[in-house]
Amino acid sequence: STGGTLIRQAVKEAKPVFSATSEDARRRVLNLYRAWFRQLPYIIREYDVPLTLPMCRRKLRENFEKYRQVNDIRVIDLLVAKGQMELVETAHMWKQKTHVMDYFKQTVSPKPTDFLGKFFDGKEP
Amino acid sequence: MLGICRTKASLTLQRLAKLNSFRALSSLGFTVMPKFALPSSNKHISTLSGISQHAIQRCSQWRCYASASSAGLSQDKITERVMTVIKLFEKISAEKLTIESHFMKELGLDSLDHVELLMAIEDEFGFEIPDQDAEKLNKPSDIIKYLCEKMEDRQYVCM
Numbered sequence: 479s480t481g482g483t484l485i486r487q488a489v490k491e492a493k494p495v496f497s498a499t500s501e502d503a504r505r506r507v508l509n510l511y512r513a514w515f516r517q518l519p520y521i522i523r524e525y526d527v528p529l530t531l532p533m534c535r536r537k538l539r540e541n542f543e544k545y546r547q548v549n550d551i552r553v554i555d556l557l558v559a560k561g562q563m564e565l566v567e568t569a570h571m572w573k574q575k576t577h578v579m580d581y582f583k584q585t586v587s588p589k590p591t592d593f594l595g596k597f598f599d600g601k602e603p
Numbered sequence: 604m605l606g607i608c609r610t611k612a613s614l615t616l617q618r619l620a621k622l623n624s625f626r627a628l629s630s631l632g633f634t635v636m637p638k639f640a641l642p643s644s645n646k647h648i649s650t651l652s653g654i655s656q657h658a659i660q661r662c663s664q665w666r667c668y669a670s671a672s673s674a675g676l677s678q679d680k681i682t683e684r685v686m687t688v689i690k691l692f693e694k695i696s697a698e699k700l701t702i703e704s705h706f707m708k709e710l711g712l713d714s715l716d717h718v719e720l721l722m723a724i725e726d727e728f729g730f731e732i733p734d735q736d737a738e739k740l741n742k743p744s745d746i747i748k749y750l751c752e753k754m755e756d757r758q759y760v761c762m
Contacts, residue, residue, distance in 0.1 A: 505734050508714065508715075508718050508734070509734070511718055512718055512722060515718075515719065515722060516722070542715060
């Protein structure tokens with residue numbers, strides 16, 4: 479034997495949250511997308527938000543694309559669970575108009591480029 | 604455990620769809636329609652519930668029209684409807700579209716686009732496509748074949 483000491487690796491497998499395989503998780507994600515997609519026209523009508531259906535669909539797609547890179551099945555399951563909770567709250571009208579409009583809120587304010595903008599922001603020239 | 608998200612969301616949808624009458628038809632599901640569309644069952648229903656024959660006849664005519672069984676669900680008709688739905692989908696360019704073009708590889712759709720497309724087809728034909736079948740429908744020809752089979756199962760003629 480060439481080897482020195484064998485390193486015994488304790489292989490620990492994490493307990494699944496909902497889905498056992500990535501196929502399972504994929505199905506949950508697609509079902510959540512389907513459910514939200516079908517609910518959008520009712521959301522617009524019931525909350526009377528100043529939004530159009532294409533805007534809402536784009537926002538829905540954007541929110542799903544945000545987590546496109548996630549590969550860990552347990553993380554996917556938790557994200558799906560949170561999305562499902564949001565859907566239930568929105569569909570039952572437990573939210574208000576402002577909560578629905580929050581999905582469209584700009585969280586990143588654009589950096590000022592001109593002198594006055596920078597001055598107001600407190601940046602020294 | 605598998606369908607927790609789906610069943611909860613679909614229950615919600617069904618409840619809401621019943622409140623919103625213009626979607627009431629789709630929430631009924633395909634299985635309700637054939638019972639009323641067959642004329643032989645009408646007499647049975649009317650004797651049980653005491654509804655007038657006239658009302659049942661009118662009811663069944665309405666259902667027949669809605670289920671489009673009299674319009675004839677031939678392979679050509681299905682092909683036409685499916686291709687129209689796919690052409691109306693903005694993310695697909697009409698030049699590349701043929702019956703054998705693969706959605707993901709040739710037309711450049713991703714899985715969410717595929718889901719949207721299948722939902723448009725579900726809305727057009729009036730019944731839900733389950734997930735296991737939805738995964739396999741990657742070309743328009745697959746969809747047409749699948750729909751023909753489903754229509755046959757539900758006792759409609761597919762020539």
